[in-house]
Amino acid sequence: MLDNRSRTGHLPGTMTRRRAIGTLAAVGSLPLAARFAQAQSSEPIRIGFQVHRTGIGAAYGRWYDRTTEAAARRINDAGGINGRPVEIIAEDDGTDPKRGAEVVEKFATQHNCDIAFGTLFSHVVIGSAPRAGELKIPYFVVSEGHHVASGILNRYTLQPGITDVKSQVEAMGPYVAENLGKKVTMIFPDFAFGHDHRDYFSASIERQGGTVVEKIAIPPTETAFTKYFPRIPQDTEVVYHVMVGPAVLTFVKELGEFFGPSSPEIFGFIDSLEAVDITSPGLEFLEGSYFWEGYPRYAQADQTEYDKAYRAAVGVDDNGAALSDSKDVSTYAHMFGCWETLNIVKAGMEASGYAGPDDRAALIEAVEAMTDLPHSLDHPQGAKVFNGRTHQVFGHQYISRVNEGRLDVVHTTSIEDTLYEDETDYTAQAF
Amino acid sequence: MSPPAGESPHWPAVGRTPRFRSPLLHAGIILGLIVIHFILPEYHNGNLARIMVLAVYAMGYNILFGYTGLLSLGHALFFAAGMYGLGLPMHLLGATPAPAFLGGLATALVVSAVIGFLALRTSGVAFMIVTLMFAQAGFLTVLLFGEYTRGDEGFVIQQAARQVAGIDLTDPSNRYFAALTLFGVCLLLIAWLVQTPFGRCLVAIRENEERARLLGYDVLAHKLGAVIISGTMSGAAGAAYALLFGYAGATFASVQYSILPLLWVLLGGAGTTIGPFIGTVFMFYLIDLASGVTSAYMLIAGLALVLLTIFAPQGLAGELRRRLMSWLP
Numbered sequence: 138m139l140d141n142r143s144r145t146g147h148l149p150g151t152m153t154r155r156r157a158i159g160t161l162a163a164v165g166s167l168p169l170a171a172r173f174a175q176a177q178s179s180e181p182i183r184i185g186f187q188v189h190r191t192g193i194g195a196a197y198g199r200w201y202d203r204t205t206e207a208a209a210r211r212i213n214d215a216g217g218i219n220g221r222p223v224e225i226i227a228e229d230d231g232t233d234p235k236r237g238a239e240v241v242e243k244f245a246t247q248h249n250c251d252i253a254f255g256t257l258f259s260h261v262v263i264g265s266a267p268r269a270g271e272l273k274i275p276y277f278v279v280s281e282g283h284h285v286a287s288g289i290l291n292r293y294t295l296q297p298g299i300t301d302v303k304s305q306v307e308a309m310g311p312y313v314a315e316n317l318g319k320k321v322t323m324i325f326p327d328f329a330f331g332h333d334h335r336d337y338f339s340a341s342i343e344r345q346g347g348t349v350v351e352k353i354a355i356p357p358t359e360t361a362f363t364k365y366f367p368r369i370p371q372d373t374e375v376v377y378h379v380m381v382g383p384a385v386l387t388f389v390k391e392l393g394e395f396f397g398p399s400s401p402e403i404f405g406f407i408d409s410l411e412a413v414d415i416t417s418p419g420l421e422f423l424e425g426s427y428f429w430e431g432y433p434r435y436a437q438a439d440q441t442e443y444d445k446a447y448r449a450a451v452g453v454d455d456n457g458a459a460l461s462d463s464k465d466v467s468t469y470a471h472m473f474g475c476w477e478t479l480n481i482v483k484a485g486m487e488a489s490g491y492a493g494p495d496d497r498a499a500l501i502e503a504v505e506a507m508t509d510l511p512h513s514l515d516h517p518q519g520a521k522v523f524n525g526r527t528h529q530v531f532g533h534q535y536i537s538r539v540n541e542g543r544l545d546v547v548h549t550t551s552i553e554d555t556l557y558e559d560e561t562d563y564t565a566q567a568f
Numbered sequence: 569m570s571p572p573a574g575e576s577p578h579w580p581a582v583g584r585t586p587r588f589r590s591p592l593l594h595a596g597i598i599l600g601l602i603v604i605h606f607i608l609p610e611y612h613n614g615n616l617a618r619i620m621v622l623a624v625y626a627m628g629y630n631i632l633f634g635y636t637g638l639l640s641l642g643h644a645l646f647f648a649a650g651m652y653g654l655g656l657p658m659h660l661l662g663a664t665p666a667p668a669f670l671g672g673l674a675t676a677l678v679v680s681a682v683i684g685f686l687a688l689r690t691s692g693v694a695f696m697i698v699t700l701m702f703a704q705a706g707f708l709t710v711l712l713f714g715e716y717t718r719g720d721e722g723f724v725i726q727q728a729a730r731q732v733a734g735i736d737l738t739d740p741s742n743r744y745f746a747a748l749t750l751f752g753v754c755l756l757l758i759a760w761l762v763q764t765p766f767g768r769c770l771v772a773i774r775e776n777e778e779r780a781r782l783l784g785y786d787v788l789a790h791k792l793g794a795v796i797i798s799g800t801m802s803g804a805a806g807a808a809y810a811l812l813f814g815y816a817g818a819t820f821a822s823v824q825y826s827i828l829p830l831l832w833v834l835l836g837g838a839g840t841t842i843g844p845f846i847g848t849v850f851m852f853y854l855i856d857l858a859s860g861v862t863s864a865y866m867l868i869a870g871l872a873l874v875l876l877t878i879f880a881p882q883g884l885a886g887e888l889r890r891r892l893m894s895w896l897p
Contacts, residue, residue: 190863229859233824234722234817239618239856247611259721260817267724267814271738282721289724328711328818329721357711357720 181224182217182486184209184479185244185253185274187265192232193381194258196412197468201255201279202227204472207451208479218486223479226250234264241265245272251494252482255279255475259330266290273568275497277482279474281305281431283333286529288561292568293497295528297504298478299431299471300521302333304555308534309404309429310341312548317402317427318374319347324365324392325379327354334379334406355380355388362388366395379406386413393422403427407434407537407544411468414458416542423539427547430535431470432518435543443517447476456543473518480515481507481523498568505564522552526562531555590841590897594759597842598752605744615856617744619848620751621808622828626836626844627754628801629829634838635762636794637774641696641826642683642703643802648710648821649679650803652717655816659723660716665732669807676803677796679706684795688788700823707821722817725810743812750808751845754801759841761797762897770794774839802829835876837885841897846884 186205189198209223217223226248230237237256244250245268252275256262259282266284269276270291278285278296283303285296313321321342325331331354339349350370355362362384369376380388389409403426415423434457436444451472452460459465481504489496489503505525512520521532531552537544601620605613625647632638653675657663663671687698711719730737737746761767769790772780781787810816819825828851829844836847854872858865880887889896 191866229863229865234815234819236855238813238815239615242614243611243856246609246614260819263718263722263724264815264817264819267727267738270727271814284721291727327714328719329714332714332719356708358708 179221181222182219182491183224183226183248183250184482185241185248185250186225186227186255187230187237187240187244187253187261188227188255189232189257189261190227190229192230194232194261197257197471198229198232200412200468200472201257201475204451204475205255205479208476211450212479212483218483219491223483230256230261230265232258232261234260237261237265238268241268241274241276242272245269245274249494250274251491251497252277252500254478254482257281257471259284262294263289266294269293273497274494275501277478279471279478281471281474282330286524286527286560288527288563290528292501292528292563292566295501295504297481297507297523297528297530298476299474299530300532300534300555301529302330303337303557304529304531305406305429305431305534306334306337307341307557308550308554309536310338310345310347311554312536312550313375313377313404314342314345314347316548317404319345320350320370320372320374321347321377322351322353322369322373322375322401323349323377324353324355324369325377326381327356330381331355331379334377338377360384360387362391363395366392373401375402375404376400377404378409380409385409385411386417389413389423390419393419396422398422405429407431407470411470412466414464414466415539415544424542426539428537428539428544430537430544430546432473433535433537433544433546434467434469435537435545437546441512441517443512443514446514447473447517451476477510477516477518477521481510484515501568519549520552524559526564527559528563589893589895590759590763593896594755594841597755597845598748601748601751605741605748610740613740613744615852617740617747617812618809619852620747620845621805621812622832622852623845623848624751624754624808625802625805626829626832626848627758627841628798628803628805630798630833630838630840630844631758631761631770631801632794632798633830634833634840634843635767635774636770636791636798637777638791638794639696639830640687640699640798641823641830642687642699642701642706643799643829644821644823644825645683645699645703645706646676646680646799646802647806647809647825648706648818649799650676650806650808651810651816651820652710652806653803654807655723655725655810656716658725658729659816662729665730665737665811669811672807672810673800673804676806677800680796680799680803681792683799684792688791688795700826703821703826704823707818707823710818710821717816717818720818722815722819725814725816727814730811730814737812738814746812747808750804754804755841755845759897762841766790766793771839831873833883835873835883837883837887837889840883840885840889843883843885850884 188202209225213222228240230240241253244253254277256278257280262278262280263284270293276294279299281299281302283301286301325334353365353368405428407428407430436455453467454460457467457469485500485504489499491500507523510516510521519533521530523530534550535546536548538547629643650672654668654672657671658668683702690698710717727738735742769785832847832851833844835850837843854869858868
């Protein structure tokens, strides 16, 4: 046999019957295979976008949607990912953890998405992440919750596009203590998000020699807030507030009515006013108060080219409102996370040579290997450092002061100010 | 009554008498769910596993609402009692699933006994309000003890912990059959229960409470029994949800999750054994399909509910019973 095979191999022009049939079959099937390869290479990369279109997160979801579409458009205009176009497949999760998990399942097993992406509210992330891990679909969240870095999720869940609440809050302590006061009263929603603020800021201000003189937890179902404000001690130097949900505007207005013209320094997280125009009637008292911003809503005097291009791409004016409607205020401090996350996904897929779901583990490893993410149009909010062990990104935080009805940045933290000890190492988990 | 011509006088025509039709129907549903697992695509298999767990919740609700005539707006409390009764021991103490599941059942049983004892001092609208308030108190309790429950965020029950006797409950097939086991047991239990004197007394109470009392039945004891069975079954669904899908959170204790089983039962057919399952399937896929078309999918769900209320006021299974299957339990 061996001799025969060798002999025919050395005799061009002679062909056995079996070989002829084989060759014909190969030639016959070539166009099909070529067509298949072509289809594979040009098939879109499907990104399942879990979006809060209804429920408590709808205001955020609307802008997450616009930012995601803008980011995908930019990626596609630049040739897609590995030569393939990006297709965003959006599904409403109703800002509900049960529906969120169902949506992740739908992405993985019905839409055949390559990854799932986009979730903001922490309870939806935590409710969905177990299913993402079981279905082995990379789940890129844009939540700012500490859940990823705390180690309670899994290797398939990553947060590379937005910093987490622990790093944000802990980085505020030094500025507040040094510039605003050391006796702080905290007002926060009485659920996990508020408790994170309470715990991380208390620790941070105490490290600066300050103290939290009162912690006022507001029940999540509350719609009237004035009755809580008499609990603010008279020696309070700084009121720290953070609220979310549909009652935020009422909360801030009632805070202003309570204090009148004289108030302690007021420091808030912009979450209290995301998607709200700070020049709304009743918010005049905010003049001179301070806010944390994940990304400055108003274009600053030293606006970068990246910010200018990013605003134009997502359709936001210099005041942080939609170009098409100046009353439609964006969730500017958070939504950049969608833009930056998709750019991370692109970089990860290109680095890993991602071709399909079989390469999901390689994609995660490629993202885990990332460290420095320089300030660029891919990362217009600022430079960042990704921690592959904890699957969490770290970056600059901004403190702005309300000045003549707009927010002007008065302080930018360093990335080092936001770092904390690792609490987990996801790379030790098997895929 | 003489048997139909051609049939043995000693052997009832299997499948044609009420005595045999009901077991055949329920066994057929369970068998169908076994077979369909090997046919359906992965996505629908996953959905069906979830639907079966939620249908257990609806079946529990149906015992109280459909068979006893007590409209509760607080069943999320029982679902959450089972969920946290299982979840907290697993999350905080490292308990294994089997004893934790029993813990979930026990928690739901105790909570439903206490709530039943207190709420049954009222009736009608007052019962609805009292159950709603108790459930809201339960929801706020979950938030209050956020240090342990992680409040609204909830907590994950890790994949590695969800193993029973070497069976990995995170495997899609294992999850499906675990859900089917619970669903099958509850379906057969209810089918049996409603045929017992206890079950018939519940129906009598629903139809005319005063007459049942005049006939000498201990109405309060029967109602309390119904609350306990209903609450414990709802708790079993909550525990199973946490175990099979790896998450427990305060959302499941919110008022929304008290309304959902009411909708499922109304759509499917209150007071029928198969109605809750039909309603849960219908509602799940209505939302799943409508959400792909519009973000106003709850409007479509609402419209469907209105239309069904107008044209099929007894729900889908209720209509089946009215038109075709008068023997439907």
